[in-house]
Amino acid sequence: MTALLLRDLRLAFRAGGGFGLALAFFLIVVTLVPFGVGADTAVLGRIAAGVLWVAALLACLLTLDRLFQTDYEDGSLDLLATAPMPLEGVVAIKALAHWLTTGLPLTLAAPMLGVLLNLPGPAYGWLALSLALGTPALSVIGAFGAALTVGVRRGGLLLSLLVLPLYVPVLIFGAEAVRRGAEALDPTTPILLLAGITLASAALLPFASAAAIRVNLR
Amino acid sequence: MQLHVDNLAVARGGVPVLQGVSFRVPAGAALILRGPNGVGKTTLLRTLAGLQPALAGRITPGPEAVAYAGHADGLKATLTVTETLTFWARVFGAAGNAPAAAIRAFDLGALTDRPTQNLSAGQKRRLGLARLLVTGRPIWVLDEPTVSLDAASTGLFTQALRGHCAGGGSAIIATHIDLGLAAEVLDLTQFRAVRSRTDDAFLAEAGL
Numbered sequence: 530m531t532a533l534l535l536r537d538l539r540l541a542f543r544a545g546g547g548f549g550l551a552l553a554f555f556l557i558v559v560t561l562v563p564f565g566v567g568a569d570t571a572v573l574g575r576i577a578a579g580v581l582w583v584a585a586l587l588a589c590l591l592t593l594d595r596l597f598q599t600d601y602e603d604g605s606l607d608l609l610a611t612a613p614m615p616l617e618g619v620v621a622i623k624a625l626a627h628w629l630t631t632g633l634p635l636t637l638a639a640p641m642l643g644v645l646l647n648l649p650g651p652a653y654g655w656l657a658l659s660l661a662l663g664t665p666a667l668s669v670i671g672a673f674g675a676a677l678t679v680g681v682r683r684g685g686l687l688l689s690l691l692v693l694p695l696y697v698p699v700l701i702f703g704a705e706a707v708r709r710g711a712e713a714l715d716p717t718t719p720i721l722l723l724a725g726i727t728l729a730s731a732a733l734l735p736f737a738s739a740a741a742i743r744v745n746l747r
Numbered sequence: 748m749q750l751h752v753d754n755l756a757v758a759r760g761g762v763p764v765l766q767g768v769s770f771r772v773p774a775g776a777a778l779i780l781r782g783p784n785g786v787g788k789t790t791l792l793r794t795l796a797g798l799q800p801a802l803a804g805r806i807t808p809g810p811e812a813v814a815y816a817g818h819a820d821g822l823k824a825t826l827t828v829t830e831t832l833t834f835w836a837r838v839f840g841a842a843g844n845a846p847a848a849a850i851r852a853f854d855l856g857a858l859t860d861r862p863t864q865n866l867s868a869g870q871k872r873r874l875g876l877a878r879l880l881v882t883g884r885p886i887w888v889l890d891e892p893t894v895s896l897d898a899a900s901t902g903l904f905t906q907a908l909r910g911h912c913a914g915g916g917s918a919i920i921a922t923h924i925d926l927g928l929a930a931e932v933l934d935l936t937q938f939r940a941v942r943s944r945t946d947d948a949f950l951a952e953a954g955l
Contacts, residue, residue, distance in 0.1 A: 532837035536826070543825035604819025608878075611796050611815050612838045747799040 530614065530622055537626035547595055551588040551631040552638060558584040559642040570647040577646035578656070578707035585635045585660060586700055589667040590692065592631050594685040596623060596675040597742065606679070610746055616739035624665075624672040624735070632664030648711065655710030659723060663703040666727040669734050670695045676738035680745040699726055748812055748885040749773050750917055752795070755804030756940070759790045763802060763940035770933055774885075777908065777918040777928055782935035788890070788921040789817070791935065795888050795919065814884035816892060820875030824864035828855055828874055831863060836881040849880035852907050853900075868895040876904055879911075887911060887918040893926070901926070 541548040562580050563573060600606040609619050639660050640653050648656065674692035678684035702719040709716040749771060756766040764787035772778045780788050794801050797810025822831060832846035850856055853873040863871060872895050879887055887908070893901050905926050908918055920926070 532834055536823075536830075536834050539830070540823055540825060545825065602819075603823070604817060604821040605823065607796075607798060607815065607817055607819070608821040608835075609838075610798060611810060611813065613811065613840065614838060 530618055533609075533614070533619065533622045534626055537623060538629060541626065541630040547592055548630045549634075551592045552634045554591055555584050555588040555635050555638065556642070558587065559645060563645065574647040574649055574711070577643060577648040578652065578711060579704045580646060581639055581643065581648070581656060582659075582663075582700055582704040582707065585639065585664065586667060586696055588635060589631055589664065589671060590689060590696075592627065593671040593675050593692065594678075594688055596627055596672055597679040598675070598684070601679045601745070606742065607746060610742070616742060617735045620672055620676065620738040620742070621669075621731075621735040624668045624738075627672065628665050628668040632660075632668055636660040636664060648707075651713055652707050652711035655716050655720075656707045659703045659706040659716075659720060662720065662723045662727055663699050666699050666723075666730045667696060669727075669730045670699075673730075673734045673738045673741070676741040676745070679742060699723065702726070748808060748915070748917065750795075750812075750886050750919070751805075751807045753805045753807075755791075755794070755806065756802040757787060757790045757794045757799075758802050759787065764790055765935060765938045766803070766940045768804070768935070768938045772886075772917045772919060772931075774915045774917055775912045777912055777920060777930040779926070779928075779930050779932045780919065780921040780935055781923070781932055786935045786939065788935060792888050792890050792919065792921060793817070808886075812884055813886045813888050814879050814882040815888045815890075816875055816879055817890045818894070820871050821878075822863040822866075822871055822874060825862050827860050827862055828866075829859045831874060832877060832881055835878050839882045839884070841881045841883050845881040845883070849877040852880055852910070853877040853903055869897055869900055872896055873900055873903070876907070880907065885916045887916065887920075889918060889920045889922075891921055891923075893922060893924055 540546050559581065566572060566576070597606060600609065610616055636657060640657055643653055643656055671692055674688045677691060678688045681687055702723040706716040706719040706723060709719065751771050753769050755768040756763060758764060768791065770778065782788055793799050795806060796813050796815035828850070829846060832849055836845045850859060853876060855873060855877060858866065858870060863874065866874065876892060892904060896904060905928065908928065911918065
């Protein structure tokens with residue numbers, strides 16, 4: 530298990546591995562928003578929470594189709610499926626590696642970009658917390674979508690269509706927590722719901738993903 | 748370890764291709780599968796490896812005793828030869844010196860620090876086959892293992908296979924070349940699943 534995690538991280542950091550793609554996309558989107566919306570700090574401050582969460586979600590989506598596709602194409606997935614390691618564990622580890630290389634850097638970068646969007650002061654802690662709690666769900670749900678479409682060439686479009694509806698609750702509660710933080714309201718409820726979504730998807734979806742991969746390998 | 752396949756039926760894409768396949772491969776022996784393209788060699792081997800379910804029949808022992816090597820070698824372009832073998836050795840829980848032994852057996856010593864994207868097709872295949880040695884599994888299920896290997900590398904492979912069998916392992920190999928092994932040969936044509944309609948009927952319907 531550790532061996533697989535280290536391999537995936539090593540692959541992500543080497544040339545062509547795709548580490549930084551999500552982060553760069555996130556930076557670009559958030560930087561472009563003030564140019565598009567205008568320099569009215571009151572407007573920016575009001576939309577900051579939503580923009581940061583939507584950008585993080587799309588950045589996460591951008592890197593999903595590589596999750597199992599490369600392993601499927603070069604035959605590694607066949608070999609991992611025959612290895613003495615449950616396929617559910619393989620899926621969970623690959624989702625964890627995906628989070629470590631996309632969700633975690635996004636969480637760390639988001640507060641700095643909040644400044645750019647004039648995010649109100651009390652919201653920074655809630656932004657970091659909501660992303661830290663919510664992005665693992667994005668990786669796990671995304672892994673499920675990637676597992677469903679692994680046999681489809683250029684399955685990125687299908688993957689996005691399958692995954693986006695499942696991402697909506699995460700987005701709603703994540704952005705809502707930050708908005709409430711910004712307006713000095715109590716964000717406990719959306720934070721708890723966000724944590725609930727992450728825990729439930731991390732507990733259940735690896736099984737569904739492994740089943741989908743088994744069907745696709747036939 | 749003896750492999751026993753009893754009355755097995757396998758399907759590709761939902762269409763039955765082979766049925767009534769029965770054979771035994773005793774420990775220390777190898778079985779060569781033959782048959783024309785499309786007869787179902789790969790499908791049978793993937794079923795033995797547990798990658799797809801059988802329609803009917805029994806395979807003992809199960810896929811946990813099988814090391815599978817298919818058409819693709821499962822190599823990552825940016826990992827080196829040593830990293831690749833060390834990874835698979837750790838996944839299969841092999842001893843720490845297993846990668847070194849596999850590198851020696853397939854004469855990869857000069858290439859250990861080379862990323863696999865810089866290997867030739869034959870070298871990649873040698874690395875793919877070296878992976879079998881670090882799995883430590885008793886039954887090798889090999890699909891055209893000698894593709895892109897030259898005569899010398901085929902010799903290395905045959906030697907590794909002999910060593911595996913001498914150690915009580917067994918192997919099932921789909922191949923078209925003569926490996927020079929004293930192995931039994933099984934022609935799969937006899938197990939072809941009977942189609943409900945002949946190929947001629949399909950062609951007639953298509954207007955050909």
